[in-house]
Amino acid sequence: MIFKDLVIIGGGPAGLSAAKIAAEAGVSCLIIERDPFLGGQLIKQTHMFFGSEKQYAKTRGLDIAKILIDDCLKHQDLIEIMTSTTVVGLYKDKVITTLHDDTYNKIKAKSIIVSTGASERFFAFENNDLPGVYGAGAVQTLMNVYGVKPADKVIMVGSGNIGLIVSYQLHQAGVKVLKVIEAASNIGGYKVHASKIRRIGIPIETRKTIKRAIGKDKVEQVEIVSLDDDWNIVDNSSEIIDVDAVCISVGLIPQRNLLSMIDIKTKFIKELGGIVPIINEDHQTSDKDVYVCGDVSGVEEASSAIVEGYYTGLIAARNLGKEHQDFKTLNIDYKNQLLNLRSGPFGKKTLKGLEIMKEDANVK
Amino acid sequence: MLNKTGVPSLSLIKTKFPEQNKLFKAKAITECYEEIPCNPCSTSCPFEAITIGEDINKLPVVDFDKCTGCGICVYSCPGLAIFTVALKKEKAIFKIPYELLPYPKVDETWKAVNRDGLVIGEAIIKKVILKPKQDRTLLVEVEVDKNLLYDFITIKE
Numbered sequence A: 001m002i003f004k005d006l007v008i009i010g011g012g013p014a015g016l017s018a019a020k021i022a023a024e025a026g027v028s029c030l031i032i033e034r035d036p037f038l039g040g041q042l043i044k045q046t047h048m049f050f051g052s053e054k055q056y057a058k059t060r061g062l063d064i065a066k067i068l069i070d071d072c073l074k075h076q077d078l079i080e081i082m083t084s085t086t087v088v089g090l091y092k093d094k095v096i097t098t099l100h101d102d103t104y105n106k107i108k109a110k111s112i113i114v115s116t117g118a119s120e121r122f123f124a125f126e127n128n129d130l131p132g133v134y135g136a137g138a139v140q141t142l143m144n145v146y147g148v149k150p151a152d153k154v155i156m157v158g159s160g161n162i163g164l165i166v167s168y169q170l171h172q173a174g175v176k177v178l179k180v181i182e183a184a185s186n187i188g189g190y191k192v193h194a195s196k197i198r199r200i201g202i203p204i205e206t207r208k209t210i211k212r213a214i215g216k217d218k219v220e221q222v223e224i225v226s227l228d229d230d231w232n233i234v235d236n237s238s239e240i241i242d243v244d245a246v247c248i249s250v251g252l253i254p255q256r257n258l259l260s261m262i263d264i265k266t267k268f269i270k271e272l273g274g275i276v277p278i279i280n281e282d283h284q285t286s287d288k289d290v291y292v293c294g295d296v297s298g299v300e301e302a303s304s305a306i307v308e309g310y311y312t313g314l315i316a317a318r319n320l321g322k323e324h325q326d327f328k329t330l331n332i333d334y335k336n337q338l339l340n341l342r343s344g345p346f347g348k349k350t351l352k353g354l355e356i357m358k359e360d361a362n363v364k
Numbered sequence B: 001m002l003n004k005t006g007v008p009s010l011s012l013i014k015t016k017f018p019e020q021n022k023l024f025k026a027k028a029i030t031e032c033y034e035e036i037p038c039n040p041c042s043t044s045c046p047f048e049a050i051t052i053g054e055d056i057n058k059l060p061v062v063d064f065d066k067c068t069g070c071g072i073c074v075y076s077c078p079g080l081a082i083f084t085v086a087l088k089k090e091k092a093i094f095k096i097p098y099e100l101l102p103y104p105k106v107d108e109t110w111k112a113v114n115r116d117g118l119v120i121g122e123a124i125i126k127k128v129i130l131k132p133k134q135d136r137t138l139l140v141e142v143e144v145d146k147n148l149l150y151d152f153i154t155i156k157e
């Protein structure tokens, strides 16, 4: 058994940022990452990010990942990294089971930060298991990590930021995006992204959904239908379109399965993306030595995942007896940054979700 | 319109333009109509011509008297929502961000495209700038007919 002060599960922006600040405070930590590389969702993002300079706005996602990884590498004496290693078990006495190359290992931690991110939501329609029906994230990985063109003609289902951005990136890669369809009456993502893809000739059509995929061994066509204001299918609105792939981008769900293994209290909060761990202001769960940050505690953005990571690293370090030399300043700065990021119309949803959470957060 | 198709209406577009007589020099037009947590346009402008303020969700406001039309904000905006425009006789000279292949070359004639993605005329490529600090977003200077002032948004080969 390996012993560690702080184990961080998930090496995305939240986990990397937590490690950086905890190490700055003098805590030795271990980052465990399932993928062969660190960076989480960021390494697939070839577009410039929003936010303010503190969260690396206008830098491309993959380059933000590089910055965060370099920050961690500066603390090699304190930060240990395990990649291609999946946490498969978590126990109440803070024992973690990892799987790497068919080998299981056990690690005992004093504190754990879970920053496992979110996974793609899928939805039911006829033949959604046909090859050629992809999640938007999978398409991004194929294109931007492995350099594989996923298809020639696609339809994007969902107009949130991910659907809009992946449509733009597909177009950049030379894939024809026939249209983006959205079941709601308005576009879900930022309008600047919507305008950006509209002007390069990709139409966005609201109040439409996919009814079925058609094809023998793979997707050859899709049937699209219109929806009325009560979400019922409009008669005779069916449209059959030739495609070789359908890209689904209908939201993300916090990846909290590890937390259920140790009976962490959770709650369904629609505004945060589904079932989330209940946390207090210090990002502690119902087990005070288990913290969460990033998308696993509510689906948001990399900008907020980074700041949440810093904040959680700062608090976890203090609770392990290592107070960061700038604790007070950073503590206030991170809280203000999060408030600032969440103060617009898009952030309101998160704030509302966090309010609902507070009602249950009697765990401190 | 904008909420359903991604295309802003003409009246909305015009709110972002100065009076035409200010356009004898290039000015930045920020087509950013929705409060999102974002402010690189403001922090990248060396002339403090774009203000967003403490709350980064607020909309950018351009001080056209301070704006020199340098184009730095154009490639700094992650939403690709900024261009500059100047009027020269019967022509409008735009500087636009561009991230698609193939890259345009100086003196080529490309198609002028509107916000619906439709071809509305010709665009002559005047300059193509790509410096390291632009981080892979091209700055393309193009000349189009003056009457496309409120319609032109991008180019297509």
Ligand SMILES: Cc1cc2nc3c(=O)[nH]c(=O)nc-3n(C[C@H](O)[C@H](O)[C@H](O)COP(=O)(O)OP(=O)(O)OC[C@H]3O[C@@H](n4cnc5c(N)ncnc54)[C@H](O)[C@@H]3O)c2cc1C
Pocket: A009, A010, A011, A012, A013, A014, A015, A032, A033, A034, A035, A038, A039, A040, A041, A042, A045, A048, A049, A050, A051, A085, A086, A087, A088, A115, A116, A117, A118, A137, A140, A161, A162, A163, A165, A166, A255, A258, A293, A294, A295, A296, A300, A301, A302, A303, A304, A305
């Ligand atoms: C297409 C797209 C565009 C985006 N655009 C923007 C944008 O412009 N601006 C912005 O701010 N945000 C953007 N985001 C959102 C941003 O990428 C996420 O919010 C952010 O990555 C969340 O960070 P995280 O660290 O919480 O999770 P993730 O980045 O998902 O990282 C979680 C990590 O945990 C690992 N992991 C999970 N389970 C285990 C396990 N059991 N064992 C070991 N490791 C595990 C995963 O492999 C992953 O590396 C975008 C996302 C997508 C998909």
Ligand code: SF4
Pocket: B027, B028, B044, B045, B046, B047, B048, B049, B050, B062, B066, B067, B068, B069, B070, B071, B072, B073, B074, B084
């Ligand atoms: S064009 Fe130059 S001067 Fe004008 S707002 Fe943009 S960065 Fe500032």
Ligand code: SF4
Pocket: A192, B030, B031, B032, B038, B039, B040, B041, B042, B060, B076, B077, B078, B079, B080, B081, B082
């Ligand atoms: S940088 Fe672009 S998207 Fe961001 S606020 Fe400025 S104009 Fe809007």
